[in-house]
Amino acid sequence: MRLHSLRLQAFGPFAGVETVDFDALSAGGLFLLHGATGAGKSTLFAAICFALYGRPPGDGEVVLRSHHAPPGLLTEVTLEATIAGRRLRITRVPAQERPRKSGRGTTLHRPQTQLSEWRAGAAGQGGGWRAVSTSHQEAGHELELLLGMSREQFCQVVLLPQNEFTRFLRASSAERRHLLGRLFRTGRFGRVESWLAERARATGEAATAAREDVLRLAERVKQAAGEALGPGAGAPDGTRPETLTGPARDWAHALVAAAEEAHLRALAAEREAAGALAGRRAHEGAVRELHRLQAAFAAATEQRERLDAGRPRLHELRARRALAQRAQRLAPFLHALDQARQAARRAEAAEATARQPLDQEQAALGAERLAQAERELRGEIGGLNVLLSEEAEDESAAARLRVLEQESAEAARRRQRARAWLDGEPALRAALTARLDAARAAAAEAARHADALHALGVRLAAARRRDTLLDLAERAAARAAELHATARAADEELTGIRSRRLDGLVGELAGALAEGEPCPVCGSRSHPAPAAPRPGRPTRRDEEAALTRQRRAEAEHGAAREEAAEAGRRAATAEGEAGEGTVADLAARHAALDERLAKATELAADAEPAAAELAALDRAHARHAEEETGALAAIAALRAEREALTARRAELGRRLRAARGPAATLAERVRQLTAAAEALSRAALAARAAEEAAREFADRAAAAEAACREAGFATVEEAQAAGLPEEALRAVEEEIEAHRAAETALAATLADPALREAARQPPADLESAATDLKAATEAHTAAVAASAAARARAGELAGLAVRLETAVARLEPLEAARRTARHLATLANGTSPSNALRMQLESYVLAARLEDVVRAANLRLSRMSDQRYTLAHSDDRAAHGARSGLGLTVVDAWTGRPRATDTLSGGESFYVSLSLALGLADVVTAEAGGSALDTLFIDEGFGSLDEDSLQTVMDVLDGLREHDRVVGVVSHVPDLRRRIADRLHVRKGPQGSTLTRHSAPEG
Incomplete structure (x- = not known):
């Protein structure tokens, strides 16, 4: 993957539109990203991650929209990059609040995604961008497929955070397992362990x-x-x-x-x-059958005796039946007479009951006069029914008036509340406006203080270096002066020794002559009168010793002079950076300015709450004004309706009072008259029914008396006394028939031969x-x-x-x-006795990946450490039998022994962890099977290196540019600005951060 350009709009600390041309910035293969803390350096990488994956790095919620951006400018990120050989442009707009196009307030702007691909044109024609997808899910799936790695892996291998890898270098095996497991997606092996454990549990349970x-x-x-x-x-x-x-x-x-x-x-x-x-x-x-026959014979004999005793009763029943049958032929006449008598009595009682509600005059009237009185009342009721609808209208109007009174009172209360709030609103608005103006002014002041504080901090550091270097230069000059005097004394000593030795050189030569040996001056082998050597004169050895002392003193003096000059130059540079003022003065000014910055920052933090409260106040003003207007309109409408209803009720009241009479309501009057008419109707009907029933009773009595005399009864009462009810007559006949049937059956039973034979045998x-x-x-x-x-x-x-x-x-x-x-299961989770290292399956896989990472890291670590250090993976069992497999040690070539990673110095830890991060990036990229990462970011950590180590690390980073790879360095180290020509400077200010590109190193 190679980055070409990045365009930010209202994103993070960048209030406006900022563009990063990575093609120009990375022309040399290495560029520097620098700026003050909080300026937004890491925001650039967050924007790249957001463009590619739809989310910035990290797992927490991140606010993408810039607080400095104007309301109408949408937050947007556009990234152009070549991924897997395809040049793509990704544009993402996150969900955000934007002003409404009409009216006040804001509305939610939905997130948008657009993925386009550059397609070259035919011969002689230009290319163009072709839309690929506008779906979040589809574009995200396409990009992740091309990159070949997840968002977490991308953030780990494209941006190398040194602090995290220093922690990884010194972490425990469990912590390394957590990070490596996320990067290499080895969770499936953990799931295999879980499956095996579950399988062992399931098979054990089975x-x-x-x-x-x-x-x-x-x-x-x-x-x-x-x-x-x-x-x-x-x-x-x-x-x-x-x-x-x-x-x-x-x-x-x-x-x-x-x-x-x-x-x-x-x-x-x-x-x-x-x-x-x-x-x-x-x-x-057989015994039971004999017993039955004997019992039946005994029962038949006893029954015959009872029948003989009941013969007088049988004769009496037959006589009573004959009389009842003769009276039964008169039953229709007697029944009709009884029915007529009962009907006449009922009609007479009903007439008396129907006349009770009538007054004395009406109770004396006949049936026809009662019917006529009823008809007169019915006519009056018909006239009153016409007016019932008007009475209902009057009641409805009264109920509506009560409702109107309540609604009017409620509308008045709403208007009063709205007006009270509107009267107090100007004071609230003035206070909020003052708060917002003060917070904005404080924000501008905080930005000025921050810039001044940064500059003053630089001067304070330079002043401290100046004082230190001046003291060092003074001590170096004093030492150089001392060594100069020493060198002069040594030179004078050498000159004196040489002079004295020259004066005594003849004696020295004579002392070296030997008989028969040639003279070094004249060559004669005879020495008749050699000169005597002078006592106390220096020898050659003395001269050579003095010469050595003189040269050593000169060398020490030269080195001290050079050291003093270098200290003076560095002090002069620091003095130029520090400007005027002592360290104490600058420190006091720095503390005071820092305190003012803290106060301004604290006050500036109120800007957003004050603006939000002011916007809420605007919405509340509109709401209360609308409420007041609505309440006034409601009051007027209710007043008009109430006046109309009052007039209508006055008109209805006059008409209803005349028709109501003594009743409380018209409906009550109708009910009274209707009840009176109904009473008259019932009385007339009852009178007619009583007259008809009396005539019917007289006719039935005459017919019954004639029929009784013809049947032989003197009176109707005698015939009624001779008759029997149907049930009684039936009982008499049944008793007579039962006696006859019993005699017949008993005769047949006693004639049975089996019974007579059984009766002669002994009892069963x-x-x-x-x-x-x-x-x-x-x-x-x-x-x-x-x-x-x-x-x-x-x-x-x-x-x-x-x-x-x-x-x-x-x-x-x-x-x-x-x-x-x-x-x-025990083999996979490391608890099996055959698993000597107690290594889990996922740890075993991660150990193999860690070995690959260590091999890749050592390719660069050996060079960075000048062939001194190499990383080594250890799968030795941990202490106290803990599980192993992910140990790391550092092998020191100087001692030939491994060292614990936490024994490295700060600079050593930096380049060791940098090598580890680069190696991990290579292995994760290869493991993920994605496109090659042509752009790489390295974040901080360079400040812990000395000059030689920094140069070595920079040489390694230069090596990363091989095969057309681009490396971006994120750092505060000033020396890197002099070493790296292409730089991107992130500047922060009260109106938001901005980007500036430089293409030459700082002097």
Whole structure:
């Protein structure tokens, strides 16, 4: 992936539109991103991540919109990059509030995504951008597929945060496992461990359940066998799986065979008892039949005696029946007379009841006069019904007036509340406006203080360096002066030694002559008068020693002079940077300015709350003004409706009072008249019915008297007394018929030969026969029960034996599966004895990845550390038996021994962790299978390096530019601005941050 350009709009600290031309910035392959703390350096990478993945780095909620941006400018990010050989342009607009196009307030602007691809044109024609997708999900899936890595992996390998990798370098195995697991997506191996553990648990539960089934079935077999089958009913041992196979089967089959034999014996006993029962049942039947015949003969004899005693009663019943039958022929006349009498009485009572509600005058009227009075009242009621709708209208108007009074009062209260709020609103607005103006002024002042504080901090640091360097230069000059005097003394000493040695050189030469050896001056081998050496003169050795001292003093003096000059130059530079003022003065000014900045910042923080409150006040003003207007309109409308209803009620009242009369309401008056008309109607009807019933009674009485005289009865009362009710007459006839039927049946019974024969025999012993039958029945029942129990036991044991054999067959493979699954699960989670390193499966995979990372890191670490350090992966078991696999050590070539990572110095930790981060980036990219990362960012950490180490690291970074790779360095180190030509400076200010590109190193 290579970045071409990035366009930010109202994003983060950038209030306006800022564009980063990565093609121009990375022309040299290396560029620097620098600026003050909080200016927005990391925001650029957040924008790149947001464009590619739709979310910035990190897991928390991040506010993308700039607080400095004008309301109408939407937050937007556009990134152009070449990914997997395709040049793409991604534009994303996050969800945000924007002003409404009409009216006040804001509305939610929905998020937007647009993915386009550059397509080259045909020969002689230009290319253009072609839309690929406007869907968030579709564009995100396409980009992640091309990049080949997740957002977390991208943030880890494209931006190398040194602090995190320093922590990773010194972390524990568990912490390394967490980070590497996220980057290499090895969670699937953890899921394999979980699956194996779950499989071991499931197979263990299945085997346990199968074993419990076998034990439960064995217990049921034992219970089914009971004590009837003898000692063989004991179940085999079930504590071990191997004891639940062959022995259980044999034991169950033996019990089944024993149960079958017991069943056969029980069947033979049942057949014997059934034969005995049949004989006893036949005997008992014969005895019972004899007893029945003897009892029937005795009962017939007794019944004949009772019939003879009841003959006088039979004659009396026959006479009473004849009289009742003669009176029964008069029943229609008598019934009609009785009905007419009752009807006349009821009509007379009904007439009296109907006349009770009438007044005295009306109660004396006949039926026709009562009907005429009713008709007159009905006419009056018809006239009143016409006015009922007007009375309902009057009641509705009264109810509406009460509602209007309540609504008017409520509208007045709403207007009063709205007006009270509007009267107090100017004071609130003035206070909020003053707060907002003060906060904005404080924000501008804070920005000025921040810039001044930064500049003053630079001067204060330079002043401290100046004082230190001036003191160092002064001490170096004093030492150079001392060494200069020493060098002059050594030079004078050498000159004196050489002079004195020259003066005594003849004596020195003479002292070196030997007889027969040539003279070094004249060459003669004879030395007749050699000069005597002068005592106390220096020798060659003395001169050489003095020369050595003189050269050493000169060298020390030269080095001290150079050191003093260098210290002077550095002090002069620092003095130029510091300007005028002492360290104490600058420190005091810095503290005071920092305090003013804190106060201004605290006051500036009120800008956003004050603006929000002012906007809320605007919305509240509109709401209360609208409420007041609505209340005034409602009051006027309600007043007009109330006046109209009052006039209508006055008109209706005059008409209704005349029609109502003494009643409270017109409806009550109608009800009164209707009740009176109904009473007259009922009285007239009752009078007519009473007259008709009296005439009908007189006619029925004459007809009944004539019929009774014709039937032989002197009076109607005599005929009524002779008659019987239908039920009584039927009872008399039934009694007569029953007596006749009993005589006929009794004669037939006494003529039966079987009865006469049974009567001549001795009495039957029914109790003894029944006792014998009961004993035989009980014996047969016991035999049948024993046979059924034996059959059920044999059947149950046969079924349980089959189920037990099936359960045993099922247990064997489950036990084998349980052992296999347990072995694999303990092997994968590191608890198996065969896993000597106690290494989990995911840790094993991560250890292999960590070895790849260490190999990739050592390619650069060896160069950065001047062949001194290399990283080594360790899978040794940790202390106290803890799990291992992700250990890291540093091998020091100077000592040949490994070192713990936390023994490295700050600078060493930086380039070791940088090498580790670069190696991890290479391995993650290769592992993810995505496109090559042609653009890489390295974040901070350079300040911990000395000059030589910094140069070595810069050489390695230059090496990263091979194969057309671009490296961006994010740092505050001033020396990097002199080393890196292409720079992007992020400046912060009260109106937001801005970007400036430089293409030459600082002097």
